[in-house]
Amino acid sequence: METLQVIERVARDAYGRLLSYLAVNWRDLGAVEDALGDAFVAALESWPGTGVPDKPEAWLVTAARRRLIDRARRTRISEDALPTLLAMSEDAQRLAAAGAVFPDERLRMLLLCTHPAIDAAMRTPLMLQTVLGIDAARIASAFIVKPATMSQRLTRAKAKIRAERLTFELPDAEQVPERLDAVLEAVYAAYGSGWEEPAIADCPRSSLAEEAIALGRLLLRFAPREPEVYGLLALMLHCEARRGARHDGEGNYVPLSEQACARWDRRLMLEAEQYLNAAAQAGRIGRFQLMAAIQSVHAQRLTTGRTEWEAIAHLYEGLVRISPTLGAYVGRAAAIAEAYGAARGLAWLEVIPAADVVSYQPYWALAGHLYKQLHRLAEARSAYSRAIGLSTDAAVRRYLGRQAAELEL
Amino acid sequence: MSYTLMFYESQEDFAARQDPVRQEQYLAGWTHYVHALREAGVVVFGSGLYAPDTAATMKRRGGEIAVQDGPFAETKEQLGGIFVLDVPDLDTALEWAARGPVDTVEVRQNIPALK
Numbered sequence: 310m311e312t313l314q315v316i317e318r319v320a321r322d323a324y325g326r327l328l329s330y331l332a333v334n335w336r337d338l339g340a341v342e343d344a345l346g347d348a349f350v351a352a353l354e355s356w357p358g359t360g361v362p363d364k365p366e367a368w369l370v371t372a373a374r375r376r377l378i379d380r381a382r383r384t385r386i387s388e389d390a391l392p393t394l395l396a397m398s399e400d401a402q403r404l405a406a407a408g409a410v411f412p413d414e415r416l417r418m419l420l421l422c423t424h425p426a427i428d429a430a431m432r433t434p435l436m437l438q439t440v441l442g443i444d445a446a447r448i449a450s451a452f453i454v455k456p457a458t459m460s461q462r463l464t465r466a467k468a469k470i471r472a473e474r475l476t477f478e479l480p481d482a483e484q485v486p487e488r489l490d491a492v493l494e495a496v497y498a499a500y501g502s503g504w505e506e507p508a509i510a511d512c513p514r515s516s517l518a519e520e521a522i523a524l525g526r527l528l529l530r531f532a533p534r535e536p537e538v539y540g541l542l543a544l545m546l547h548c549e550a551r552r553g554a555r556h557d558g559e560g561n562y563v564p565l566s567e568q569a570c571a572r573w574d575r576r577l578m579l580e581a582e583q584y585l586n587a588a589a590q591a592g593r594i595g596r597f598q599l600m601a602a603i604q605s606v607h608a609q610r611l612t613t614g615r616t617e618w619e620a621i622a623h624l625y626e627g628l629v630r631i632s633p634t635l636g637a638y639v640g641r642a643a644a645i646a647e648a649y650g651a652a653r654g655l656a657w658l659e660v661i662p663a664a665d666v667v668s669y670q671p672y673w674a675l676a677g678h679l680y681k682q683l684h685r686l687a688e689a690r691s692a693y694s695r696a697i698g699l700s701t702d703a704a705v706r707r708y709l710g711r712q713a714a715e716l717e718l
Numbered sequence: 719m720s721y722t723l724m725f726y727e728s729q730e731d732f733a734a735r736q737d738p739v740r741q742e743q744y745l746a747g748w749t750h751y752v753h754a755l756r757e758a759g760v761v762v763f764g765s766g767l768y769a770p771d772t773a774a775t776m777k778r779r780g781g782e783i784a785v786q787d788g789p790f791a792e793t794k795e796q797l798g799g800i801f802v803l804d805v806p807d808l809d810t811a812l813e814w815a816a817r818g819p820v821d822t823v824e825v826r827q828n829i830p831a832l833k
Contacts, residue, residue: 453813698750
């Protein structure tokens with residue numbers, strides 16, 4: 310049984326590292342995945358008898374490499390691939406002997422997954438599969454996509470990498486911020502973009518939240534001078550700190566402004582604040598730092614007992630300027646409503662084009678809330694109804710239902 | 719493209735339709751969902767179905783017709799209603815399925831009408 314645990318641990322801790330290392334040298338991502346999968350199967354078969362090797366990772370690389378050579382011979386893809394493989398093999402032996410660790414190529418893999426030629430919607434799934442080894446079925450469920458469709462899209466993305474010879478090379482210095490931004494965007498999409506919670510947001514796709522944070526921490530090691538990496542990590546940790554406070558003992562949804570601060574995770578909040586401070590040292594603001602700063606202001610309620618909505622409105626103003634997303638517009642309207650009254654908030658909400666919000670739940674939740682405060686009951690009823698109809702989470706539906714019921718009192 | 723969303727309901731859901739205490743909440747879930755769908759302009763057709771125990775099923779065995787009371791298959795969850803939506807792709811159809819007030823929704827693409 311111990312052998313199985315070792316294999317599981319190696320698979321969890323080292324899958325992305327092994328895959329990235331092999332892929333950088335071999336370039337055919339699909340073939341490398343198959344080979345590494347086979348290597349793990351081979352380990353399951355032989356390790357219980359022979360015992361776990363001293364260097365399990367080197368063993369797996371060697372086994373995977375052997376599969377790749379077999380495959381190359383079988384399909385006669387190219388003769389010139391063999392020298393690469395042999396070099397890798399020597400590399401693996403050297404690494405195994407010297408007790409050295411494998412070069413960590415995961416940053417190159419992250420950059421490859423978020424290459425401009427890869428469809429933006431596929432960057433996060435590709436990253437989750439290659440760097441974290443998460444299977445396509447789970448990724449599909451997290452993104453509410455048919456699993457067979459998700460598998461096809463992943464296969465197609467990998468075929469594109471091969472066909473267009475997208476490179477694993479690190480981008481030039483001047484390209485780094487742009488390429489890094491795509492990586493951050495993809496990590497944030499894995500975290501679940503509903504979490505910044507501008508108003509009365511629907512529950513996010515949170516099943517990948519921990520994986521996203523792991524990616525954020527990984528990224529920090531590779532890019533310790535990029536303030537936006539710190540910003541993203543601070544944002545995710547601030548949101549994560551409140552996970553437990555989002556529901557009360559009966560499973561009812563509790564919006565941020567009504568959460569009991571005592572239920573926030575102070576350790577995570579403190580860590581988030583440290584990262585935000587570290588980001589500020591660079592003196593370059595960005596969208597993730599702004600979003601983290603908004604969460605930081607909310608977090609201050611723990612010590613001050615009140616929420617500085619004017620500061621939040623100000624930060625959203627900055628966010629809308631550099632990153633005009635629907636979430637930012639709705640968040641700005643919510644903050645302005647809290648700071649300067651529902652009428653002003655509604656005016657800012659109504660500048661959002663109607664066509665953009667037909668299926669955007671936070672808009673309708675906030676609209677219901679503001680119409681209610683302004684005693685525009687019919688509009689409030691209708692907006693709450695749409696918000697409930699657009700929610701995917703039962704607790705959020707019940708919460709909005711209670712809000713709407715107060716209209717009838 | 720049009721897709722059919724098939725909403726499967728548990729016996730408890732079907733019971734809630736008749737239960738004076740739970741009826742209002744049950745119906746409200748559908749009212750809001752239908753409202754959101756209609757406002758989004760994606761509905762081609764939609765209808766709820768009466769409970770499976772009201773069903774009649776015709777089966778032809780060896781040329782002979784037999785009619786039985788109740789649904790075709792006795793399963794825990796039974797078809798409770800359908801919506802036909804006009805949306806760009808299966809992803810969008812599934813997104814709407816996730817917003818539905820029941821826990822099981824099957825989504826399939828409709829075959830375009832024969833010319």
